[in-house]
Amino acid sequence: MSKGQSVYVRPLDLKHGRVDMSHGSGGRASAQLIETVFAALLDNEYLRQGNDGAVLPLPPANSRLVMSTDAHVVSPLFFPGGDIGSLSVHGTVNDLAMMGAHPLWLSASFILEEGFALCDLQRIVSSMAQAAKAAGVAIVTGDTKVVERGKGDGVYISTTGVGYVQGVTSPSGDRARAGDAILLSGTIGDHGMAIMSQREGLQFESDIESDSAALHELVAVMLATGADIHVLRDPTRGGLATTLNEIARQSGVGMVLDEGSIPVHRQVVAACEFLGLDPLYIANEGKLIAVCAEADAEQLINAMHAHPLAPLAAVIGTVIADDACFVQMKTKLGGKRMVDWLNGDQLPRIC
Amino acid sequence: MKYVDEFRDGALAQNLTESIALEAKSSRTYRLMEFCGGHTHALSRYGLLGMLPANVQMIHGPGCPVCVLPIGRIDLAIRLALEHDVILCSYGDCLRVPASNQMSLLKAKARGGDVRMVYSALDALKIATNNPTRQVVFFAIGFETTTPPTASIIRQARVARLTNFSVLCNHVLTLPAMEAILTQPGEVPLQGLVGPAHVSTVIGSQSYQSITNRFNKPIVISGFEPLDLLQGILMLLRQVNEGRAEVENEFTRAVTLAGNRKAQALVHEVFEVRDSFEWRGLGSLPFSGLKIRVAFAEFDAELRYPDLIYTNVPDHKACECGAILRGEKRPQDCKIFGTVCTPDNPIGSCMVSSEGACAAHYTYGRFSEVKWAS
Ligand code: SF4
Numbered sequence: 001m002s003k004g005q006s007v008y009v010r011p012l013d014l015k016h017g018r019v020d021m022s023h024g025s026g027g028r029a030s031a032q033l034i035e036t037v038f039a040a041l042l043d044n045e046y047l048r049q050g051n052d053g054a055v056l057p058l059p060p061a062n063s064r065l066v067m068s069t070d071a072h073v074v075s076p077l078f079f080p081g082g083d084i085g086s087l088s089v090h091g092t093v094n095d096l097a098m099m100g101a102h103p104l105w106l107s108a109s110f111i112l113e114e115g116f117a118l119c120d121l122q123r124i125v126s127s128m129a130q131a132a133k134a135a136g137v138a139i140v141t142g143d144t145k146v147v148e149r150g151k152g153d154g155v156y157i158s159t160t161g162v163g164y165v166q167g168v169t170s171p172s173g174d175r176a177r178a179g180d181a182i183l184l185s186g187t188i189g190d191h192g193m194a195i196m197s198q199r200e201g202l203q204f205e206s207d208i209e210s211d212s213a214a215l216h217e218l219v220a221v222m223l224a225t226g227a228d229i230h231v232l233r234d235p236t237r238g239g240l241a242t243t244l245n246e247i248a249r250q251s252g253v254g255m256v257l258d259e260g261s262i263p264v265h266r267q268v269v270a271a272c273e274f275l276g277l278d279p280l281y282i283a284n285e286g287k288l289i290a291v292c293a294e295a296d297a298e299q300l301i302n303a304m305h306a307h308p309l310a311p312l313a314a315v316i317g318t319v320i321a322d323d324a325c326f327v328q329m330k331t332k333l334g335g336k337r338m339v340d341w342l343n344g345d346q347l348p349r350i351c
Numbered sequence: 352m353k354y355v356d357e358f359r360d361g362a363l364a365q366n367l368t369e370s371i372a373l374e375a376k377s378s379r380t381y382r383l384m385e386f387c388g389g390h391t392h393a394l395s396r397y398g399l400l401g402m403l404p405a406n407v408q409m410i411h412g413p414g415c416p417v418c419v420l421p422i423g424r425i426d427l428a429i430r431l432a433l434e435h436d437v438i439l440c441s442y443g444d445c446l447r448v449p450a451s452n453q454m455s456l457l458k459a460k461a462r463g464g465d466v467r468m469v470y471s472a473l474d475a476l477k478i479a480t481n482n483p484t485r486q487v488v489f490f491a492i493g494f495e496t497t498t499p500p501t502a503s504i505i506r507q508a509r510v511a512r513l514t515n516f517s518v519l520c521n522h523v524l525t526l527p528a529m530e531a532i533l534t535q536p537g538e539v540p541l542q543g544l545v546g547p548a549h550v551s552t553v554i555g556s557q558s559y560q561s562i563t564n565r566f567n568k569p570i571v572i573s574g575f576e577p578l579d580l581l582q583g584i585l586m587l588l589r590q591v592n593e594g595r596a597e598v599e600n601e602f603t604r605a606v607t608l609a610g611n612r613k614a615q616a617l618v619h620e621v622f623e624v625r626d627s628f629e630w631r632g633l634g635s636l637p638f639s640g641l642k643i644r645v646a647f648a649e650f651d652a653e654l655r656y657p658d659l660i661y662t663n664v665p666d667h668k669a670c671e672c673g674a675i676l677r678g679e680k681r682p683q684d685c686k687i688f689g690t691v692c693t694p695d696n697p698i699g700s701c702m703v704s705s706e707g708a709c710a711a712h713y714t715y716g717r718f719s720e721v722k723w724a725s
Contacts, residue, residue, distance in 0.1 A: 260361070276705075278396075326718040333364040333577050335398020337715040343694035 012036045017118040024112065024146030037122055038142060041129045046105075046140035054140035056105060059164035068095035069160040077124065077154055080194045081210030082285075084157055085127035090214050090285055091236070092161040093135050097216035098232045098288065100170040100223060101163035106132065108159045109143040113152035124155060135214040137161070163216075171290075175230035176251035180319040181297035183290040185218065185310040186211070188240050189268040192282035197271065208267050213286030218309045225303045227296035233289045238342045241280040243289060244327050245341045254322025257329040257339060263312045281342050291319060360578065367581040368402045374588040381407045382540070383587055384678055386529060387547040388415030388706025389575045395715035397577040407584065411711075413528050413632060413676040414547055416493040417444045417704035421631045422664040424521050425450040428490045431519065432456065432464030435656055438482060440475035441490040443468045444704045449697060451664050456490075472500040476507060479516035488652045492521045496549040498641065499614040502621035505643065505650045517652040519659075520643055523628060525550050526558060527639035531630075533566045535677060543587040545580070546572035548602055555610025559598045567596045574602040621647055629663060631700060632676030670699035675708050682712040683720060689713055 012032055022029035039047055046054040059065060072088040082090075089106065096103040108128070112121065132139050139159075194210040215234060222229060231251070235243035240262070248255055264279050272279050286309065292300055297315050304313035317329075327339040375381060385391055391411045394400050400409060413419050425448050432439040439456070446457045446468060460466040465485075469475050472489060479487035491501040501518060508516045525547060533541070546559055551572045559570045569590035573583025583601045590597060600606055621644060628640025643651040653659055666672060669687045674680040682688050682701070692698035694710055701707035705714070 324718070328718055329398075331396075331398045331577075332361050333397050333399065333402070334361050334368070335364075335400075335402045335577075336719075337396060337398040338718040340714045343710075343714065 012118065014118050014122055019112045019114060019116040019118065019121065019146055021114055021146055021148070024144060030144065034144065037118070037125050038144070041122070041125045042132070042139045042142075044138040044140065046138060047142075052141075054105070056140065056162075059104065060166070063164040063166045066096055066099045066101035066163045066165055067161065068092055068099070069158065070095055071156065071158040073153060073156050074195065075153055076195070076198050077120065079198050079210055080208065081190075082212035083124055083127050084155060085124035086131040087212050087285060088157040088159045089128050089131035089135060089137070090212050092159040093137060093214040093216055094234045094285075094288075096161045096163040097214070097219045098171070098234055099163075099165060100219065100229070100232060101165045101216075102220070103135065103137045103161055103163040103216050105140045106137055106159050106161045107141045108139050108157060110145070111152055111156040111158075112144060112146045113154050114146055114149040116154050121155065124157075128157075131214065135216065169228065171229045171232040173231055173233065173247050173250035176247055176253050176291045176319045177230065178253055178319055178321040179294055180230060180291050181294045181315050182244070182255060182257070182317040182319065183292065183297060183300060183304070184240070184262065184314055184316045185215075185288045185290075185304055186312045187263045187265050187268070188235070188284055188287065189264060189272065189279035189282035191285040192239070193268045193271050195283075196275070206267050206271055208265065208271065211284055211286035213309055215286065215288050215309065218288065218304065218307045221303050221307050222290065222300055225296075225299050227292055227300050229290050229292050229300070231289070231291035235284050235287055235289055237283050239279070239281040239283055240289070241278070241327070241339045242342045244339065245325075247289070247291065248325040248327055251319075252323070252325060254320045254325055255317055255327045256320055257317035257327065259329050259332045261314050261316045263314060280339060294318070363578055364402070364581060367578065367585060371407065371581065371585050371588060372404050374585060374592065375404045375407050376592065377406065379406065381542050381588060381591060382410055383407065383543050383545060383584065384410040384412045384532065384541050385545040385580075386412035386414040386525070387545070387550065388418065388704065389548060390545055390573070390580060391415070391708055391711050392706045393575050393577055393580055395711040398715070399577055399580060400716065401719065402581075403584070407588070410541060410678040411675065411681075411708035412532065412544070412678060413630070414494065414525065414550070415701070415704055415706040415708075416497070416523070417448060418672065418676060418700045418707045419523065419528070419630045419632065420445070420448065420492055420521060420700060421629045422450050422666065423629065423661050425456065426454075426664065427659050427661060428456060428488075428519060429454055429459045429464070430659065431488050431652065431656065432459045432466050433462065435486070436465070437486040437488045438465045438467060438478060439488050439490060440467050440469045440478055442492065443470075445490060445492060447697060447703050448700050449667070472497070472504045476504040476513075476516065479508070479513055480511065483515060485515060487516050489516075489518045490521070491518050494523055494525050494547070494550050495553045495618075498522045498618050498622065499553065499611075502617045505621050505647050506617070508650055509647065514649075517650050517655045518643065519652040520622070520641060522622065522641040523630065524624070524639050524641070525554065526562065527636050528630065528633060529562055530565075531633045531636050531639075532678060533562070533568065541568065541678070542591045543569040543571070545583050545587065546570045546598070548573060548575045548579070548605070551600075551602065551606040551610070553611050553614050555608055556598055556600045556606055557608045558610070563596050563598050569596045569599070571599045572602050572606055574605065620644075629661070630676075631666065632673035667698050672699035672701045672709070675701055682709040683717075685709070689717060
């Protein structure tokens with residue numbers, strides 16, 4: 001829309017206005033919403049062209065493209081340490097980073113619920129813009145649809161990312177080998193418990209903050225050590241336990257963890273205790289698991305400690321040969337138990 | 352969380368397991384039952400079973416509220432949700448328990464029943480207050496720990512004059528179940544019992560005196576923390592070796608002789624003992640369950656919906672939950688354990704609740720049955 005026309009358009013009331021069906025109709029109201037919220041906040045040279053897609057330059061020669069997508073639904077939309085906007089950027093950037101990739105561009109689609117407050121939308125989009133800027137990626141194309149009231153949870157955001165990897169080998173879930181060391185970049189359960197502390201019916205006092213963060217720079221630092229990182233994964237949904245089981249199955253190996261070496265914030269332990277949950281199964285949004293040859297573990301840990309996102313990085317266990325692909329854990333007490341896949345949903349206990 | 356860590360100290364645990372090993376005489380086998388599902392869970396979760404000498408065997412007891420609930424009771428809740436169009440509120444654990452005709456509360460929900468998971472009894476009351484045009488039923492289950500909160504919401508519902516709220520009461524009592532376990536005919540005898548933690552805070556340690564007197568078996572009330580449990584097991588071994596059969600209290604930081612009298616009074620005001628109640632595994636036990644007193648009849652779902660008549664439904668043919676709850680079998684003795692029956696597709700109730708013996712063994716313990724390659 002050119003400047004000449006906008007004098008005749010009633011400006012969007014970002015303070016008190018709400019999303020209505022016309023914002024998704026593709027007409028003038030849609031254009032206005034896109035211009036005043038999305039284009040204004042996410043601004044970059046590709047978006048500015050206002051086309052249906054973005055024409056992008058090729059990545060460096062001899063590199064390979066990596067692409068990943070992630071849909072984000074979270075309740076509440078705003079939580080200590082982040083919101084659905086920053087989460088939708090970090091989630092996809094991290095998916096790329098776990099492939100060892102350098103992230104370049106994101107696309108974003110928004111499903112808005114009729115009646116959603118425009119000020120909240122603005123807050124979410126500016127948080128996305130901030131997260132993207134901090135991560136050095138651009139949101140180059142997007143889409144918005146509106147669903148009737150009652151058919152969505154305020155806003156859903158789906159993001160797709162493109163990045164590139166250099167070199168021939170990249171980390172992959174099937175490369176864990178017996179004898180490898182298992183590394184974790186920091187405390188577990190912070191994101192899930194930050195969310196849970198805000199849920200209706202559960203609200204409890206805590207200052208647990210989500211760990212939502214973009215991990216690609218940490219990954220770059222780790223790759224720069226020259227260590228051959230066999231596997232990289234971020235333990236999001238299902239937590240550390242589920243992600244380790246996925247790796248074990250994909251690689252056809254077992255694992256033995258040492259409970260005492262897994263970092264957890266005291267508050268997270270306390271809240272889990274109170275609700276009858278296990279931090280091993282609670283979601284993270286800014287942590288990574290790396291599997292590497294035992295000999296490479298020390299230099300990787302040193303490199304991680306030097307990065308602000310991983311001061312508490314630790315070796316938490318070893319990979320063993322096991323056809324049953326069990327993940328076992330030496331408990332702090334000196335006993336041994338299995339760390340199984342998440343069964344259904346973790347439910348707070350009643351007794 | 353200093354408090355929790357104190358009770359999970361590896362060095363202390365080492366000392367305790369050494370003492371247990373010294374106390375356990377190699378010439379005999381000790382069969383001890385942890386009555387409570389919370390203990391079953393803790394034994395597996397902290398890997399304690401592997402730290403005990405081979406001749407100290409822990410037998411899992413029936414103290415898991417979800418496990419002992421018979422199919423027929425869940426059927427009633429499902430009928431309320433599907434045929435009476437109520438908002439059926441239930442603790443999360445009950446939602447996945449298999450009922451008749453391959454149903455469960457979760458499946459009833461998928462078929463359009465308004466089934467809601469609540470974290471506390473109070474949540475159910477709030478739902479009733481916020482939905483004045485709908486009938487709301489709380490599916491109340493549990494031993495003496497969850498009974499006082501149910502009593503409390505019934506009293507609050509009376510004060511608030513709610514006409515759209517009722518409770519389907521399935522509360523059960525610990526002592527009759529213990530008696531039933533100890534009077535079973537023809538089964539390898541137990542040498543002692545680990546008494547429940549939370550239940551005992553309510554009913555008090557003196558309640559178990561009648562059991563030790565009658566059956567001449569020691570009971571040690573123990574906390575849910577792993578060190579509590581190890582300490583409780585050690586105390587039991589000492590009693591067995593010394594030929595004593597007393598009620599001992601390891602969990603003195605929470606359990607008193609008389610228990611919580613306020614909670615007891617509240618429960619007494621709202622509930623009375625049923626003539627008999629059906630348990631999964633233990634069958635119909637006299638004076639083992641609670642019902643709502645006539646004075647609070649308007650909040651009794653069984654009276655409000657008179658067509659809700661309990662019928663006994665046999666368990667799945669292959670399911671050994673009954674024998675497991677009686678302490679006669681172990682989860683791995685069930686032919687369909689881990690194959691047909693898994694936590695994702697439970698056939699019996701012991702695979703549903705995290706306190707169930709099958710779920711605990713599947714989740715934490717089953718690796719111990721496999722020979723290692725390295
Ligand atoms: S494994 Fe399943 S079917 Fe077998 S006893 Fe346990 S719950 Fe019942």
